[in-house]
């Protein structure tokens with residue numbers, strides 16, 4: 001079996017699957033020399049022009065810069081700087097339309113050339129005397145990224161640890177119209193070869209293989225001349241077929257080996273650079289010229305002078321087109337890139353960047369715009385054209401469904417976006433656009449997942465740290481506990497000795513000492529009890545002192561007591577106003593009624609006593625005056641009955657109504673007596689029916705009747721009052737009839 005080098009030396013070629021043969025339209029351009037574009041009025045230099053991250057901006061508005069001066073600083077390995085393409089003034093650092101299918105604005109440095117095109121100081125290197133690191137550093141600081149269109153940083157791609165079997169220089173410019181590399185090889189073959197030598201110095205490959213399409217005879221010839229005598233270097237002419245310039249497709253074409261899905265060429269011992277990249281490396285190392293310009297194919301039937309132009313990075317597309325005699329149609333499409341992989345520009349102010357190899361301004365007849373998209377008819381023409389052996393129609397389906405798992409399963413990221421599938425699709429489906437959108441979404445998801453993963457890692461690290469701190473605290477506490485226990489056990493004998501000494505001293509005490517101690521203990525106990533008693537009383541006193549409700553109740557009780565005493569004294573003051581003879585008989589009954597009104601049993605006893613007393617007095621008086629016992633007893637009986645009734649009323653009233661006020665009843669009786677007396681005095685003599693001796697008794701009867709009426713009115717029982725009044729009137733009448741004529 002032949003080795004790889006033997007196969008290459010045998011000039012054997014293989015085939016790759018798929019591919020298409022669009023019309024190339026390169027013949028005219030490849031014969032023209034490279035033109036140099038005059039300095040534009042303004043240059044728009046995007047901070048990021050490669051795969052990776054933008055460098056840190058070093059300039060600001062108003063700065064004057066020299067040609068080749070770095071405008072950004074590469075502060076990590078995925079970054080490469082951008083440089084001033086000419087000397088001039090920084091007008092702004094602002095957002096500008098990006099040269100990207102999305103056309104999103106990106107940060108740009110706006111430079112106004114001063115026309116002097118003055119270089120900064122340069123420091124060329126002798127690469128043979130430089131280490132790999134020095135050369136990689138120079139390549140990075142010169143801002144070199146893949147010139148074939150990918151834009152991957154060259155210093156990163158070159159920094160490999162694996163053995164490189166074959167270094168492939170890609171001069172296969174398969175896209176229609178584009179002839180920038182062809183022109184470069186024709187005019188700068190020696191510099192390209194110098195660049196290849198520098199790369200060989202870095203990578204130390206076993207062989208160099210330069211591949212050029214067979215439709216570029218001038219370029220092949222130039223490169224053969226430049227490479228003459230170098231071993232083992234090979235130049236291969238490959239058949240024109242699109243996309244034979246693709247990295248994996250060209251390796252398969254040259255070596256018959258296939259780069260596995262998701263792997264890189266270095267994984268099978270191969271490394272590939274574009275001829276433009278080799279040229280840029282030579283410029284950077286040998287002349288200290290950073291990547292500040294590039295060759296751009298400006299083509300299309302709307303141009304009077306289509307040609308390859310050496311344009312400063314940042315040149316607006318409009319300047320390039322007008323330099324080539326642009327005569328636009330209405331509407332006019334301008335495409336950045338070739339007709340297969342390019343994209344239509346949103347406006348002509350978009351700048352040329354490091355990966356721009358073609359500006360195409362075709363007529364409608366020359367390159368008709370894509371028609372209206374139709375449904376897939378499952379014709380499988382796309383699958384047959386795919387150089388990556390994919391299933392474009394399935395990828396389309398899953399892209400529309402945003403099924404990322406299926407897209408991954410069907411190797412979406414092996415798609416090189418060559419556009420061969422869309423080129424052959426009869427339904428005019430823009431398949432590549434769908435794939436680009438799907439890739440962007442998946443990359444975004446991967447970025448989010450990465451961020452989440454990093455956050456999770458940080459969280460877990462924090463948890464581990466907290467757990468470690470907790471364990472350390474536990475360990476420390478346990479250690480301290482052990483130390484404390486050890487200390488206590490060391491002090492234990494002293495405590496025992498002290499206790500023994502106390503017991504011994506107690507045993508040595510005399511009875512007198514013990515009595516004194518006992519007395520002292522009793523005194524302390526008594527003191528403690530007193531203190532406890534004080535504490536117990538204090539809250540109660542404090543509560544009564546501070547409880548307003550209890551204080552109010554106590555005040556109300558005091559007022560009621562005082563009122564009762566006042567009522568008792570009032571009743572004593574009312575009686576002296578009555579006649580003295582009557583006072584003797586009525587006072588006990590009234591007093592009993594007033595003081596015992598609330599106790600019916602006592603009131604009855606008092607009434608009985610009053611009746612007995614009155615009877616006794618009547619008997620004594622009868623013996624003196626000759627009146628009968630019955631006659632003498634009547635006034636007293638009237639009084640007694642009144643007292644009895646007055647005393648009994650509360651008991652009746654209690655049943656139906658609140659108890660009457662005896663004090664008020666006594667007052668009412670006194671007022672009634674006074675009224676009766678007054679009426680008796682006011683009665684004319686003609687109306688008087690009895691002798692003068694009878695007047696007191698009559699007055700007493702009227703008084704009793706009135707008092708009875710008043711008293712009965714007071715308790716609010718009209719029936720009883722009426723009965724009492726009737727009884728009083730009957731007695732008075734009887735008394736009148738029994739008077740001596």
Ligand code: SF4
Pocket residue numbers: 382385386387388389390391392414415416417418419420421422431432
């Ligand atoms: S664009 Fe992708 S899917 Fe379509 S042919 Fe090219 S590699 Fe295949």
Ligand code: SF4
Pocket residue numbers: 375376377378379380381382383392393396421424425426427428429
């Ligand atoms: S070429 Fe177009 S229509 Fe045919 S299968 Fe592919 S996507 Fe569908």
